[in-house]
């Protein structure tokens with residue numbers, strides 16, 4: 001089971017950038033987007049890697065689909081502070097992700 005950590009803007013001091021697509025926001029802009037539930041960045045540890053990466057929610061779903069190509073319904077957990085949420089999505093809803101990034 002993949003668990004990702006929500007990056008709360010109040011825990012950060014620097015601009016934030018998705019390590020996959022390069023989408024970047026200042027901390028101030030991310031705070032606004034986060035509070036309006038428009039965009040969430042996560043810490044995500046790819047399988048077999050030691051370091052966590054910053055990833056935007058769009059790229060996260062694409063990555064998960066890549067890791068579980070044969071599953072129709074992909075489940076994962078989102079950790080937000082002390083809270084853990086079970087999430088799932090249909091693989092068919094997500095576009096293919098061709099790059100071998102991680």
Ligand SMILES: [Zn+2]
Nearest residue numbers: 018021056059
């Ligand atoms: Zn991204």
